[in-house]
Amino acid sequence: MYSDRALVIGAGFAGLLAARVLSESYGDVVLVERDTITTDTGHRAGVPSAHHRHPLPARGAQALESLFPRIVRELENAGAVRADLGSDCLTHFPAGPAPRDHLGLDVLSVTRVTLDRIIRRRVLRLANVSLVDGVTVNGLLHDRGTVTGVHGRRGDRPFTDYADLVVDASGRDSKLVSWLAELGVHCPAPRIVRGHLTCSSRLYEVNRDLELDWKNACEPTHAPGKTRGGSMSSVDGSRWLVTLFGDAAPADDDGFLDHARSLRCQDIAEVVKTATPASAIHHAGTARNRWNRFHEVADWPRGLLALGDSVVSLDPVHGHGLTVTAVNCADLRELLREHDLAGEPLVFQRAVAKAARFPWTFATTADLGRGTRKLPLPGRLLRWYSGLVLGAIPGDRRVYRAYVRVSQLAARPAALFSPAVLVRVLLGRTLSGRRPRATAP
Secondary structure, X not given: OOEEEEEEEOOOHHHHHHHHHHOOOEEXXXXXXOOOOOOOOOXXXXXXXXXXXXXXXXXXXXXXHHHOOOHXXXXXXXXXXEEEOOOOEEEEEOOEEOOOOOOOOEEEEOOHHHHHHHHHHHHHOOOOEEEEOOEEEEEEEEEOOEEEEEEEEEOOEEEEEEOOEEEEOOHHHOOHHHHHHHOOXXXXXXXXXXXXXXXXXXXXXXXOOOOOOOOEEEEOOEOOOEOEEEEEEEEOOOEEEEEEEEOOOOOOHHHHHHHHHOOOOHHHHHHHHHOEEOOOOEEEOXXXXXXXXXXXXXXXXXXXXXXXXXXXXXXXXXXXXXXXXXXXXXXXXXXXXXXXXXOOHHHHHHHHHHHHHHHHHHHHHHXXXXXXXXXXXXXXXXXXXXXXXXXXXXXXXXXXXXXXXXXXXXXXXXXXXXXXXHHHHHHOOXXXXXXXXXXXX
């Protein structure tokens, strides 16, 4: 059954996925975008993070595949690289390298430009989806507690469009809180946790002379002791994307190499030293984590939904943003089959909040651990236990498998507290008999 018209603010990753879902329930779906874009647009101002890594973990890829059948194969044909998180990945934790056993859990490495381009082509081929670009949305149209459209400007002309459902997918720069305030709807103060890591990224041409037995390499940070890290992924078929992160990520050639050399994973430094740069160094400052608690707004207007970074924007260093957005859109699809979400919008906003709880805890616990403010007791306990887990990983395949499944959002955090894992972590002994050490007491 089709309703008449839906309007999506933002034609980025979140907006495109939302439009795909809404095309099944609405006769006409309009994407309203601030940037001027075509199906083949590459880097654009609205996605400044596109120069940095955007891994798509197994859960995110599964959600994407459910919305766009065979899209993972299409991405691989365009150069995306699928890697098993055990056998194909070289990961150095503070206590040592992770086991290299096959886990059967993949991550898809792809540049953000390639990912957005392929999804955009798919969505804009849908007969009932259209794009209006170059529009700056300045507010919402409303009538007696119901959002009925948006208003703004397109170039030097006023812009107005009406819809039965408006979806805000405009990202971490969303103005939705202030737009709602103009309607007399006041939201709770957002939860904000400042990030402490900066990052710098650069593309390199593949050096065929280097014989590497992995597709991805990573050395994560861990508060408070280890403040430098890096990652390298094979992307777009013939390139490596190197991302270095820390308290002060480098922005010049010498600093980039020095940072890579300071890592235990010297494979990253070898690529930086010998491979040919294929891009400039792109630097990003610290990013905050922000949660707009829209699910707690009792007088939330009918006809309005929000998803993705408009609701919960996470520090990109942690790599969960795309997956959370894909899960939001998979939930949107399921709920539209059972509910009139234009009339019951809080049903969806509660689902968005539920999907965000663990990724929020994962990101903010790490970022709070780098700050000067003392963590509350639950946060200190969680950081202490995570340190024990990381210390046990190098010699314990079972602990590593559980950690990977949780960190990739493929399992609930409870998996790290199962009896089999808990005993191994708390006893501090691995299968090899070595005693791991906690890195964050």
